[in-house]
Amino acid sequence: MGRNHTQAKFILLGITDSPCEQTPLFVLFLLIYIVTLVENIGIIILVRVSPSLQTPMYFFLTHFAFIDICYSTVISPRMLADLLSEDKTISFTGCMMQFLTFIFFGSAECHLLAMMAYDRHVAICHPLLYVTIISSHVCWQLVASSYLFAFLSAAICTWCTFGGSFCGPQHIDHFFCDIVPVLKLLCPNKYSSEMVIFAFLTINVVGTSMVILLSYISILCTVLRMCSAQSRARAFHTCASHLMAVVLFFGTAFFMYLQPPSSHRSLDKVASIFYALLTPMLNPFIYSLRNREVKAALVKCGRRLLSR
Structure with missing residues (x-):
């Protein structure tokens, strides 16, 4: 029998139940969260104040940094509080909102990485038409569509999950309300919900990764036709940062969400x-240390501040 949603509460089991490990983990993850905020806010400010970075690629990068800030903030503060607290309960509404926002920002990041791959494709394969194709208006349309698709996916997945009945134990074997551990708590007639969620995850993860793959196949074909070795090296360098971000994000996403439920194990927490x-x-x-334009803009801003 399902529980009354207005009275339902869940208990997050967290990363570890060992008291001697919780304080060191709190310090470590607090440092990671602070560094994340400082870096990404710094990227946004740097792009806004640097005339040399007023291009579509860096426009997408500011939104990418904004999503990373929100993505991390959805999880880190609650996780840090739980590491120092004995009461690890989370309300039904709190869990649902964390679930919704996590899927929203995760999906938005998938779509934005695909948009950034398309931007690189146009820049390398159609350089003479780049300004016309990737105009300011088009940039805003691409970003808006990323947020729109992400919101629809998040809303439907949340409704399919939290609109059902929870018959399992109250314990969520995770440090936040992630998709897989929450689905385990649904009543046995959860097959349709799982299929809908799997379909939307497939559209977001597989669909966007296909856009990225096709973009880079086209880029590779164009680069191999270039006569100058210097031009080829410049093209590869332009794409290197984006490719590293794609591998980091999609690698763990495929591991977590596109495997059978029976295959999920303790390594999932590490992947999360x-x-x-x-x-x-x-x-x-990845984007600053490997990018000459970002480093040059950072040096200029530093000199400007020191000269005041």
Whole structure:
């Protein structure tokens, strides 16, 4: 028999139940969260104040940084509080909102990575038409469509999950209300909900990864036809940062969500830590340390501040 949703509460079992491990983990994840915020906010400010970075690629990068901030904030504060608290209960509404926002920002990141791949495709394969194809208006349309598709996916997945009845134990064997552990608590007649959620996850993860794959196949074909070795090296360097971000995000996403439910095991928590906490921290490193334009803009801003 399902529980009354207005009275339902869940208990997050967290990363570990060992008291001696909780304080070191709290310090570690707090540092990761602070670094994530500082880096991504810094990227947004740097792009806004640097005239040399007023291009579509960096426009997408600011939204990517914004999503990483929100994506990490959905999970980290609650997880940090639970590491220091004995009461790890979360209300039905709180769990539902965390579930909804996590899927929203995760899906938005999938779509935005696909948009960034398309941007690189146009820049390398159609350089003379780049300004016309990737105009400011088109950039806003692409970003808006990413958020729209992400919201629809999140809303439908949340409704399919939390619109049903929970018959399992109150314990969620995870450190946040993720898709797989929450679905385990649904009543036995959950097959249709799982299929709908799986379909939307497939559209988001597989669909966007196909856009990225096709974009890079086209880029590779164009690069191999270039006569100059310097031009080929410049093209590969332009795509390297984006490819690293794609591998980090999609690698763990495929591992977590596109495997049979029976295959999920303790490694899922490790994978979740990687894509939910570490990836948002690593992305600014990937885009700044490997990008000459970002480093040059950062040096200019630093000199401007020191000269005041």
